[in-house]
Amino acid sequence: MEADELLMLVAGGDHRAFERLYVLVSGPVFGLVRRVVRDTAQAEEVSQEVLLELWRSAPRFDPGRGSALSWVLTLAHRRAVDRVRSARAAGEREQREALRSGGTPFDQVSEEVEAGLEREWVRRCLGRLTALQRQSVTLAYYDGYTYREVAERLSLPLGTVKTRMRDGLTRLRECLGGAA
Amino acid sequence: MSLLGRLLRREDPHSLAAPYALDALEPAERVRFERHLARCERCAAEVRALTEDAVRLAWSAAAAPPAALRERVLAAVRATPQEQPAREHTPQLPPHVWGGQPPPRRNRAPRPRPLLVPFATTTAAAALVVASLFAVQADHTQDRLNAERDRSREIAHVLAAPDARSATGHDDRGRSIGVIASVSEGRAVVTLRGYGALPNGRVHQLWLMRPGAQPRSLGLFGRDTPLVAAGLDRSATSLAVTVEPDGGSPRPTSQPVVQLALESVGFGE
Structure with a gap:
């Protein structure tokens, strides 16, 4: 059964459907959160919050607004980003120094996660973006920086960063379209 | 000019669709953009598409969680x-x-x-x-x-x-x-x-x-x-x-x- 169908059952309070949905989404949720927060213990904590939230708010899921998977991964991403930003705010001074000393390579943690076909395609497609498109997208998505922070890190005007993000995602879509 | 217009007068709100899909807006900006989104079908469609793209990046990070x-x-x-679902009482x-x-x-x-x-x-x-x-x-x-x-x-x-x-x-x-x-x-x-x-x-x-x-x-x-x-x-x-x-x-x-x-x-x- 697909995630969308399962989520509809979960919305009706079906615990067994939730267990099956867990099998489908827990890996992507946990992997994404860990990639953003870069700490396994914190990633577990945030993932648990996200998966419980999935259960709690399933009755509010509106299939007209997107797929179940993008709904839960969007939720997971937002929680992970909130977590990493508050951690950064706590260590803001260190962060300012890190900003001055230069950027982090975009794929710093990618070697610690398992290889997979989807990952290979995404990696290949990211490689086809321009450097600025790639950095704009990955600094925001995998590292949790706001577009203002990305602009600061890359010494680019805000408008340019917004455009690079949009172009980057659009090119990614075109490239991944051939892999689906 | 509307309040929203004043708040966003420095930029075309549509240009925030990609940063929004990447969760790269600051909280206040996010709230403003979501308000705009509720009334802008073009933006909503674009955000949907860009969010699906961003989710491909999520899939590629999948890892087995601890048992x-x-x-x-x-x-x-x-x-x-x-x-409870929001729509019914x-x-x-x-x-x-x-x-x-x-x-x-x-x-x-x-x-x-x-x-x-x-x-x-x-x-x-x-x-x-x-x-x-x-x-x-x-x-x-x-x-x-x-x-x-x-x-x-x-x-x-x-x-x-x-x-x-x-x-x-x-x-x-x-x-x-x-x-x-x-x-x-x-x-x-x-x-x-x-x-x-x-x-x-x-x-x-x-x-x-x-x-x-x-x-x-x-x-x-x-x-x-x-x-x-x-x-x-x-x-x-x-x-x-x-x-x-x-x-x-x-x-x-x-x-x-x-x-x-x-x-x-x-x-x-």
Whole structure:
């Protein structure tokens, strides 16, 4: 059964459907959160919050607004980003120094996660973006920086960063379209 | 110029679609953009598409979570009621005929979704039981915990029974009733969550429903404290909760606020 169908059952309070949905989404949720927060213990904590939230708010899921998977991964991403930003705010001074000393390579943690076909395609497609498109997208998505922070890190005007993000995602879509 | 226009006058709000899809807006900006999104179909369509792209980046990071996460999540889920859908505010339960008839098996209202969705485990899963009790007790003051000490032995007795099984049901307002019951003990531990405090002079009363018999009182709930119901025989088909005057009533005087079928925990023969 697909995630969308399962989520509809979960919305009706079906615990067994939730267990099956867990099998489908827990890996992507946990992997994404860990990639953003870069700490396994914190990633577990945030993932648990996200998966419980999935259960709690399933009755509010509106299939007209997107797929179940993008709904839960969007939720997971937002929680992970909130977590990493508050951690950064706590260590803001260190962060300012890190900003001055230069950027982090975009794929710093990618070697610690398992290889997979989807990952290979995404990696290949990211490689086809321009450097600025790639950095704009990955600094925001995998590292949790706001577009203002990305602009600061890359010494680019805000408008340019917004455009690079949009172009980057659009090119990614075109490239991944051939892999689906 | 509208307030939104003034707030966003420095930039075309459409240009925020990609940063929004990447969660790269600051909180205040996010709120402003979502307000705009609600009225801009073009933006909503673009955000949908860009979000799907961003999700491809998420998939590529997938990694196997620790096995312990599953148990923790499932235990938490069993102790957590769901939210109600935002769009509807229908009465929480269909009309119910009291008296000699067992409660209807199926919801009579013309809604596809059942109001009460029982779930049972076949074994007494200690983690789940502890989690649900902890969730209940965490709300309590120390005094209340002390007051519960006597009863905790009784509760432990039910939980320790080899045939102890659990079920929960919730209504469409996210409130729930939980039961851990043992046929061999003839006892059940029943919890209510989300029903809040009643006005002075009113109390939640628990009833046992059996075919061809009047509802039998199983006791009164003290706020959200678990109630231990004794003397259940196999013919028990369901539990029901009503709001009654202080001290309880010999017979229910109002419609049930929630019911739970006992079939999935081994009763109802």
